[in-house]
Amino acid sequence: MAGNILEIRDLRKNFGAYQALKGVSLDVAQGEFIALVGPSGCGKTTLLKHIAGFEEPNSGSIAIDGQQMLGVPAAARPTSMVFQKLALFPHMTVADNIGFPLKLRKVDAATIAKRVMAMIELMQLKPEYLSRFPRQLSGGEQQRVALARSMISEPKLLLLDEPLSALDVKLKKVLQAELKRLHRSVGVTFVHVTHDLEEAIMLADRICVMRAGEILQMGGPNDIYYRPADSFVAGFIGDTNLIPVEIAENNASGAMLRAPGLHATDPRVPAGFVAADLGTGPALLMVRPELMSPLVPGESADFSIEVTITEVFCKGGTVQFRSIMADGAPVIFELPGASRQPADIGDKVRLGWPKRDIYVFREKVAA
């Protein structure tokens, strides 16, 4: 495929008997923001290290901008990495840190100074920081210096290895916005590793969910959120309701759902809301908490269930209710915040939701 900055084909890597990557293939287009997401040990960082050139695969291939990268050392690859622990050189000033990649490329001092200055402006750092040492800066400032050092050599691929994971929530939000702005303004392709699917959905154009050395699902933020490959992906972000259902019939026109306690005006779900690989038998009906709302007596919805509220959490903008169905299955629903609470603990409510943004798919596939 033309226009792909990164092409990975059937990449395999074993550490002794442990299979860290089990045949990963991935295409990334020029200028894309890709997030590699998964729990620790899923192989996302290993994959990133292969792209950077810190690891050599057992088999498979990596091409960057059409160039085969196998056997090319990290130093010669057009990639640049932002490390989890930032890896700023403690014995160098901020200016020397940022200018280091250019110094190695034998760029003259005046040009280095000019480009370091430009980076400082791009990262919105104060010029007086140039003569300071990394440990004299705050966590967020160090982060910006690390980004500046990685971007100054104008890499084709910027690899980010969970650089935001050590920061507190507030700073994280600021730097997430910063990353997004940077990506838009510079136009470099970003490959961002994170264990935080929420972060990935916020930032990335496409998300690659990994588990146990394999890519489980690849898609845009909406695909991942509304069309998860299985319950593992669905449970990976936010809260979600997975109601066990039985598929009686499944064909091109849709699937017939059946479940105890689930009332439906029409139990047929259109094919677009059903996972392609699903047959008949047990499945899960995914309903996001914000889609459910309480029904007043006499009101009907496409689907409805009856629950008893067990816990109420006020989240400011929204109120989250934890409840259980008659058979004890937990259900979470979320309503827009209001000064008057519509329901309280112990209340029995009928919850309804429309036939949109729901999804029927299989149980988590064994890893």
Add this chain to the structure above:
Amino acid sequence: MSGEIDRSWRDPELLAKALPSVILQTGFFLAPLLMTMALTFQRTKNFQLTWTWSLETWTDIFTKPHYWTILGHTLFMAITCVVLCLLIAFPVAYALATRLRAYQNHVKVLITFAFLTDATLKTFGWVLFLDKNGAANYIARLTGFEGDAVNILFTDWATMLGMVYNLLSFAIFTIYLSIDAIDRSLILAAYDAGASKFRAFWEVTLPLARPGIWAASVLIFLLAVGVFLEPKVLGGGKSPMSAELIRQTFETRVNWPLGAALTLVLMVVAVFIVLLFNRIYSLKRHMGPI
């Protein structure tokens, strides 16, 4: 590097708590030093110390070049020993911290064993090894060399060999600790920025190991200035070094004022050299990385 200055030493409570220990330690350090100093202004008569003030000893020291030759020789030997120790210890420590991680503990135990074995024992061991009919010449003959191929016993070469051998483990451990403390991702970051292996070593590993190298240098220099066993046993006492000269002055010649004066001279010169190097080192640090 001007970081936040630690001002905890200004805390009066902390000072009060530290006071007894400070008094005790300065007392036991300063009192003998002052006594040594006072001793240099006394006289000896018939191998007896007479408590009469005089400048005789200092006049003696500043007029006889013999003492200064020995001091110069001592400093030369000590500095050479530092250089040799660093040259040998750095690669060993580097390999230990980076390449031999799997065998790290085994090697460390071996070095510790060698380190804990009594220096006298090891030094005499070298005598047996370097002797005309010793193991070294035996091996040399087996491999086809004629006569006494290894003939360095009772020379400065043998002294230096013993000094380096006995002090090496100090250097290995000190440097090893500083290299081991370097975050691996810093090296990866250097590669990622486009550095060759040598460049990454030169720009990152070496500067970050500098405190360890520096500490090892000071440690070995101060220990090397005070050796007396190696020049006596391996050097055969033919060209004594300061420590041996001081011992002889006290014990054989029973000239305590002279011994005390020689001790002071050695101390002052050694401290001066350390301070001088310290100055160069901190200057370099302020100028930033090379």
